[in-house]
Amino acid sequence: MQSWIDSANRADGPFPVQNLPYGIFSRDPALQEPVCGVAIGDMILDLAVLEQAGLMDMGNGPVFDLPFLNGFMELGPEAWTGLRQYLTEILRKGGDDALSGNPELQKAALFPLADATMFMPFLVAEFTDFYASKHHATHVGTLFRGAENALPPNWLHMPIGYNGRASSVVVSGSDIHRPMGQIKPDDAETPHFGPAQRVDFELELGAVIGVATEMGQPVSTAQADKMIFGYVLLNDWSARDIQAWEYQPLGPFQAKAFGTSISPWVVPKAALERLRCKAVAPDKPLLPYLSEQKPGLYDITLEASIQPENATRATTICRTNYNRMYYSSAQQLAHHASSGCPMNCGDLLGSGTISGPETSEYGSLLEKSEAGQKPFILDTGETRTFIEDYDRITLTGWAQGDGYRIGFGECTGRIIPPLPEPDWKN
């Protein structure tokens, strides 16, 4: 299937007519409130314009003339399918000519992606992060507890997760201040308070929940899968020195609270349906509430790169695949609701760091530098163990279809120095 918008037909372009990811954009933030759009080739299709022109009526008043996708997401899977079918029809070559045959509407509704300012695509209700790549958990566990005790005893029975902080989830492009925090080096008697020295990234995929559940009501993995609206790239910035000192016994807190970046485009789950693939067979049988009737993972190539401030180009430091995971988002969501915990539209579930078995597939610097013991060299000559000020980390991802790519765009951000400390006595 091709689009009449030529730039959507490049075989390696991220946004063909088979993708149609949703985002929030403004043509000029000084003049225009952000609204909902869909990426197609080099352009953004302004859904608020189509809605106002009367081409799409979602039922209960406008849902696209809003600076977040939640209004649309709340309408549920039938509405998602209906809109996707309609958008496909008006964007594909030879389909409905409501847009292709109306140059005036095209002028009003299509805007160059390169000129747009992107915003957070949805209001994050709550953010939960998981620890669901066996490769990652094994690497990290081996570094901290030795190979014998790498995986905690519960790991093969449930997707281990923790509640993260929603208020610090930001859109790609936002700078992140290096966090301050309590740090206790191994050879120190007592902790000190200062800037984290071991700032890391984590390469993840984020599942965006569109359908709410009732308090007290568990859901199956099949129901959970239907609740997922789409996926984003996610960088779970982490301060390893703060984490090491604080995380026992109640888990990571300030080490993960200073920033989480997501890509601006939410790739609809529907665009990935044909690219489903099975996880490896579990090492131990899973309990029935975690069983999956259809393959829960996707074949999505993922990359991470680092670019120091004055480096002429970025160095790819990780290339892996989402199909490396042990637990799928549907399994994570079913586990999340298993106690009766109510889930809401706008909940964001981080997959957990995605790592493969090879060193080239390590989705964090903690793994790549072996907890800082082993510096690595960038293509431009610099060495690194962890992230230095003004380093830029960029995540990209795409799923290869038959003659097209479902691209995620990018999720990028820089670590910048901390703000000045307040006067602690006032």
Next chain:
Amino acid sequence: MQSWIDSANRADGPFPVQNLPYGIFSRDPALQEPVCGVAIGDMILDLAVLEQAGLMDMGNGPVFDLPFLNGFMELGPEAWTGLRQYLTEILRKGGDDALSGNPELQKAALFPLADATMFMPFLVAEFTDFYASKHHATHVGTLFRGAENALPPNWLHMPIGYNGRASSVVVSGSDIHRPMGQIKPDDAETPHFGPAQRVDFELELGAVIGVATEMGQPVSTAQADKMIFGYVLLNDWSARDIQAWEYQPLGPFQAKAFGTSISPWVVPKAALERLRCKAVAPDKPLLPYLSEQKPGLYDITLEASIQPENATRATTICRTNYNRMYYSSAQQLAHHASSGCPMNCGDLLGSGTISGPETSEYGSLLEKSEAGQKPFILDTGETRTFIEDYDRITLTGWAQGDGYRIGFGECTGRIIPPLPEPDWKN
């Protein structure tokens, strides 16, 4: 100071004119949307009625004709002080007669508390829970790791906290379904999935945050204290068997996600100012960012009771005091923002279980029953180790002023059986 509303002048009543807690109520949920009110004696003063009558103008349109306090809370400390002064003036004996001299307005604005339905007082932005009573941490640590290793090494240096789940915070009176979850008894090879058998309560105070911070910007304890709007009673329902199996290495997750109850009345921090008291001197010096210039705790008597379904009365199982804590809410909030984590209006910070040194001061059944090893007998003859179906847990609290009490009302809830499991295969 006395009120012209007689029921507010009982020496042991919870809601004298010195208190004036805020809540959300409806006279008849079938007919009236909930609005903001203030408790005074046996009555609720309807702030929406006063606002509409033109007695109070908070600036930018109505903030009390809303089913949550966030609109008012967002206006900040000056607005909180201004309204409190005005309400005190029109409610005290011998003050402004705008209400006391207007029987028609009284009829419209005063409603019997006993006839009102109470709702969640505010939209919870995010919920964070701490572990900040040294007595509780020592009791629990001793049960699990022995007296030698009771306190984790970081405990005396920072208020240990974790992100909880905001979506399951409910108002007092709500029933809570017993959670399902993964449980692995010590003598079992593998976990099973079923109803938790060790459901517990945790007696806590919740600090309600009214003022937001910028991402990247730490705050001092003095700034943090000014950001706190008020306090509620909080019951952090916990499933100890789910918790024991899941909590390593990333902390409690589903064990704490099935419900958290709070009292319907938010006691303004201003009402507690005269009842401040100092924490015990810290065992080790705290880092400057956690230092406090004024006493951060309050002298608040707290009780918990349990009443089985057919018992004729409740049995008090804990009586302790908020001044038993090691870390104050201001210290917890300063720590929470220390990494640059942005805080928002509506954030709720649980103090952590409040326990004292004596067995009569244990704020959880985990402590009281020594992890289920030691059943205890209720006044009505039943024995308990953990909570059984239809048991009611009620928390109460009050701070004793000079001739008056600042009451918190109550936070009550029952554990009821789980909902039926879904078909896990569909």
